[in-house]
Amino acid sequence: MDAMQNRNAELKKCPFCGNAIVEYGAYIPAGSNVQYFMCYCVLCGAHGPQSIKKNSKEDAARLWNRRGGH
């Protein structure tokens, strides 16, 4: 198991606390067999919107970056 923190360079740092370590989390709706992703801050727990497309980390990243950046 890799102990290194997995920094996703394509994700902007957290807009709330400034932490640069942002991870992807999977979200599986109840009764569903598809999953969606969202990005979340490992430090303060803030998370972005869940992806609109199924199984799309890119979509989650796009939404996170849009929310976090100006």
Ligand SMILES: [Zn+2]
């Ligand atoms: Zn944060």
